[in-house]
Amino acid sequence: MKIKTLKxxxxxxxxxxxxxxxxxFLHGFADSGLAYKExxxxxxxxxxxxxxxxxxxFGVSPLNKDYxxxxxxxxxxxxxxxxxxxxxxxxxxxxxxxxxxxxTWVCEKLSDKINCFFNIEGNLTEADSYFSSKPLSFKTAEDxxxxxxxxxxxxxxxxxxxxxxxxxxxxxxxxxxxxWAFTSQEHIKNNKCGFEFKNLSCNKIYIWGDLDTPKExxxxxxxxxxxxxxxxxxxxxxxxxxxxxxxxxxNSFLKTV
Numbered sequence: 001m002k003i004k005t006l007k008x009x010x011x012x013x014x015x016x017x018x019x020x021x022x023x024x025f026l027h028g029f030a031d032s033g034l035a036y037k038e039x040x041x042x043x044x045x046x047x048x049x050x051x052x053x054x055x056x057x058f059g060v061s062p063l064n065k066d067y068x069x070x071x072x073x074x075x076x077x078x079x080x081x082x083x084x085x086x087x088x089x090x091x092x093x094x095x096x097x098x099x100x101x102x103x104t105w106v107c108e109k110l111s112d113k114i115n116c117f118f119n120i121e122g123n124l125t126e127a128d129s130y131f132s133s134k135p136l137s138f139k140t141a142e143d144x145x146x147x148x149x150x151x152x153x154x155x156x157x158x159x160x161x162x163x164x165x166x167x168x169x170x171x172x173x174x175x176x177x178x179x180w181a182f183t184s185q186e187h188i189k190n191n192k193c194g195f196e197f198k199n200l201s202c203n204k205i206y207i208w209g210d211l212d213t214p215k216e217x218x219x220x221x222x223x224x225x226x227x228x229x230x231x232x233x234x235x236x237x238x239x240x241x242x243x244x245x246x247x248x249x250x251n252s253f254l255k256t257v
Contacts, residue, residue, distance in 0.1 A: 001040045006080045010060035012052040014045050021089040021115060021254075022049040024081060024106075028097025028121075029132040030148070030177050032059030032168035035096065035239050042247035048254075049088065053077065055099065057176020059168060069183035070098070074105035081110060090115035092254065096239065098123050098132040098184060104196050107204075116203040116257055118250055121236050123184075124194030124206070124221070127214035133188075135181035141174035148177075161237040191220060198224055203257045207246070209234030 004011050012033050023044065025036045033052040044050060054061040056073055067076045085091055091113045095103030100122025107114045123129060138144035152169055155162035187193050194217075197204065206221060206228040212235045221228050229249070231242055238246045 006084065007076060008061060008064050009056065009077075009080065010054040012040070012050075014040060014050045016049050016088075018088040020047065020049050021092060022051060022081075022085050023092045023094060023250075024077075025050070025052040026077075026093065026095035026099040026103050027053070027055065027058065027168070028095075028099040029180060030058070030169045030172040031096070031099070031165060032171060034059065034164065034168050035237065036094075038239065038243040039247055042244070043251050044247050047251065048092070051084070055102070057173040057179065059171055063173050063176055068179050070102060070180050071105065071183065071187070074102040074109070077102060078106050078109040081106065082113070085113065092116045092118070094118040094120065094250065095122060096120040097236070098129065098180065100197070101184065101187060101193050104193065104200065107200050107202050108196070111201055114202040116205075116254060117200060118205055118207060118253075119197060120207045120238050120246075121209070121213065122193075122197065122206070123188055124197060124226070125191045125214065125216045126188050127216040128193075129184070129188050130214070132181055132184060135178045136185070141178040144178065145174045161235060161240045164240050165237065194220055194224065194226075198226060205229055205253065207231070207238060209236070209238065209241075211235040 002013050027035050033054050036052045039050055056064040056067055067073050092115050093103045093106055100119045107117045135144040152162055152166045156166040206226050209231045234242050
C-alpha cells in the first residue's frame with residue numbers, strides 16, 4: 001500500500017498502472033478508509049488501480065472550508081477522479097452507507113467514465129440514516145460526539161466490526177460529522193437518494209445484509225426492482241465482516257461488465 005494526498009484528501013492506493021481500470025472506495029458516516037484495509041490483500045489489487053479515500057473531516061483528511069456540504073464533497077471528489085484517471089481506463093466506485101450518496105453523485109457527474117457502482121448498504125430510504133441523522137438531536141457537535149462515542153464503544157466491546165468503526169470514529173472531526181448530518185437531509189427525504197441511485201445509467205448493484213438493513217429499505221429494493229446482492233447473516237460493514245467474499249464477488253462481477 002502507498003499513500004498520496006490530492007487536494008487535501010488522504011488516499012491509500014496500490015501501484016498505479018494507467019492501462020488498468022480504477023476502483024475508488026468511499027467510506028460512510030464517521031468512518032475512514034480503514035474500513036477497506038483488506039482490499040489491498042484481495043484479488044482486486046493485481047488487476048485494478050485501487051484508491052481508498054478519507055473524505056474531508058474523516059480519517060487523516062482535514063476539514064475543508066471550501067467543501068463543507070456532502071454535495072460539495074462529491075464535486076471535489078469528482079474533480080480529483082477526473083484528473084487522476086484522465087489517461088487511464090474506466091472508473092468503478094465502491095461506496096458505503098451515506099458515503100454512497102457521494103458515490104451516486106460522482107457516478108452522475110462522471111457518467112461517461114463510470115463502468116460500475118457498488119453501493120454497500122447505502123441510503124435508499126429515510127430509514128437508512130440511523131447513524132448519519134443522529135447529530136440532528138444534539139445542540140452541538142461536541143455533545144453528539146460524546147454520546148455517539150459512548151454508544152459505539154459499548155458495541156465495540158463485543159463486536160469486531162464496531163471496534164474497527166470506533167477506531168475511525170476517534171479520528172472524525174465533530175463538525176465534519178455535523179456537516180454531513182445537516183447537509184444530507186434534503187437528499188434523503190421522500191427516499192430521493194434511492195431514486196437517484198435507481199436512475200443511474202451505469203452498471204450498478206446494491207449490496208446488503210439481512211441483519212441491519214431496515215425493512216423499509218428491503219421493501220424499496222423489491223418494489224423498485226433495484227439490482228442487488230443479499231448476503232445473509234451479514235450486517236452493515238460488509239468490508240469488515242465479509243471482506244474476502246465481497247472482494248471476490250466484486251472482481252467476478254467486473255469481469256462480466
